[in-house]
Amino acid sequence: MKVLLEKNYNGVKIKVIHGDITDECTEAIVNAANSSLQHGGGVAGAIVKKGGTIIQEESNRIGYVPTGKAVYTSAGNLKAKYVIHTVGPIWGEGNEEEKLRSAIRSALEVAERLKLKSIALPAVSTGVFGYPKELGVKVIADEVQKYIDSHPETTIREIHFTNIDKLTSELFYNEFK
């Protein structure tokens, strides 16, 4: 894992990291999930592969999550304590920006409810779900900053933007530099 950038944004430590989110040591990692919480490929597949089938089993018990909403499970064998599963939009389904903002906000709200201090986020929707990377990264970075601005008392003190592909990490770097 390579830290490309570290900065303070209104009292919250922001890190842009090029690496595998399943290696993160934050209290929670966010999964880019689908509505039926069937964790096949991308971040979701990597999380279940490394964290274990307990994550899929707990997800099955939850069942359905609407687009733009987030839920959590334990994190099995991962270093994180929780996996926060958030459902971003599929590019082309309509109202994508609003839904992506809601997915990011919901993930942060779940972390806040769990009173977590640190969380790592991938670029939700910009892989299998086809949201153009440049647009998606801008929306995600902006929504996180809005959340910090509007929740000065948040328990969340450290947020990592952790992505396995270099292009996405560089786009986050450009947003925060």
Ligand code: AR6
């Ligand atoms: N660590 C960090 N970033 C990753 C990793 C990883 N291990 N794997 C992929 N990325 P995606 P989506 C990046 O496809 O578009 C699954 O099948 C990837 O390069 O995981 O929301 C789910 O079950 C991209 O920038 O999420 C859903 O059906 C970003 O993470 C569907 O894919 C998100 O890519 C969700 O698609």
